[in-house]
Amino acid sequence: MVKETGEADGIAIHVAGLHKSFGALEVLKGIDLTVRRGEVVCVIGPSGSGKSTLLRCVNLLEEPTSGSVTVAGTEVTDPDVDIDRVRRRIGMVFQAFNLFPHLTALENLTIAQRRVLRRDKAEAVRIGRDTLRRVGLSDKESAYPAQLSGGQQQRVAIARALSMDPELMLFDEPTSALDPELVGDVLAVMRALADEGMTMLVVTHEMSFAREVADRVVFMDDGVIVEEGGPEQVVSDPVHPRTRAFLTRVL
Ligand code: ADP
Ligand code: MG
Numbered sequence: 001m002v003k004e005t006g007e008a009d010g011i012a013i014h015v016a017g018l019h020k021s022f023g024a025l026e027v028l029k030g031i032d033l034t035v036r037r038g039e040v041v042c043v044i045g046p047s048g049s050g051k052s053t054l055l056r057c058v059n060l061l062e063e064p065t066s067g068s069v070t071v072a073g074t075e076v077t078d079p080d081v082d083i084d085r086v087r088r089r090i091g092m093v094f095q096a097f098n099l100f101p102h103l104t105a106l107e108n109l110t111i112a113q114r115r116v117l118r119r120d121k122a123e124a125v126r127i128g129r130d131t132l133r134r135v136g137l138s139d140k141e142s143a144y145p146a147q148l149s150g151g152q153q154q155r156v157a158i159a160r161a162l163s164m165d166p167e168l169m170l171f172d173e174p175t176s177a178l179d180p181e182l183v184g185d186v187l188a189v190m191r192a193l194a195d196e197g198m199t200m201l202v203v204t205h206e207m208s209f210a211r212e213v214a215d216r217v218v219f220m221d222d223g224v225i226v227e228e229g230g231p232e233q234v235v236s237d238p239v240h241p242r243t244r245a246f247l248t249r250v251l
Contacts, residue, residue: 011070012037012168012199013058018067020053027053029223031067035168040200042210042231045220046246051203054220055170058201059090072167088116091161091169095176097153099145105132105156106141109163117164124163131159135189151182155189168199175206207251211235219243 013035020028027050035041043051056062058069060076060083068077076086099108109128113119119127132138135155145153154174161169171190175183187209194200194213204210210217210231217234219227219242227240238244 009073010037011035012039012072013201014068014070015054015058016068016070018054018057018069019065020050020057020062021065027223028057028064031223031225033218033225033228035199035201037199038197039215040194040198040202040213041216041218042214043201043203043218043220044205044207044210044235044246044250045226049220050223051220052172055092055172055201055203058170059087059092088164089167091164091166093154093158093161093169093171093174095173097145097150097157097177099153099156099160101145104142104144105137105148105159108145108156109160112160113163127163128159131163132156134162134192135159136185149182150178151185154178154186158186158189158193162193168201169193171200171202171204173203173205175204205250207235207247219246221246 011034013033015031015033018028018031019026031054043054045051053062057064058071064077068075070076071086072089074081074086076083103111106125106128109131110124113124113127114121129141132141135158137152137155137159140148140152148156175186178186187206191213214231216228217231218225219234221242227234227238227243234243235247238247
């Protein structure tokens, strides 16, 4: 029996004692993290510290070595879990946009709605158009990915995730592949989502975004959470020397 705690506790993601190894390499060394519904949590830290692996363990793109992960009341680390059902509730946006190159922006939004959620074509198109409007791309519904800028492609990728009505969104360095002048439009879409109350777990190097939008910032280094707290504390006045050293390098 898969453990369902329900969502009355207001917790969107609960990670407890999470370890992940690849062969002899221990990448996550005991992570405890709680994200409440409606909260925006930014994860910062050096390259190789395990940030992507943590996100990938939340939707079981990686299988944890030990520990538990509970998403929206369902323990995803339970062997009996229907992981497809859980993943349907989680939107994920990666550094690489992963759009289908042979489909238009609108078709990229309708295909999963039709196949996974079994929406009929008219409804998928209606929701797809609504969602493209939310990310400021109403005029691009017929464009193919190659005809869009990187920032526009990433906004289509965000819209695609949103069109599936996710309960929470995971972002893994969504602006890292973009030219600097295109970053702002993507961050603006993410900021609007946060303002609407979306639960978001965001790996980012954008310290101004973390400072202004995050309810909480988590600093990871070498597979552990070194420091966590409000952005004014972790980003602006870090306690731990490793956090300070990292911020000195990126700010
Ligand atoms: P970050 O996102 O913080 O840069 P990652 O979670 O991507 O860090 O990677 C953490 C460590 O795990 C790195 O040393 C990386 O090489 C290693 N790693 C990640 N994925 C795999 C994998 N599938 N197989 C082996 N090693 C991996
Ligand atoms: Mg990464």
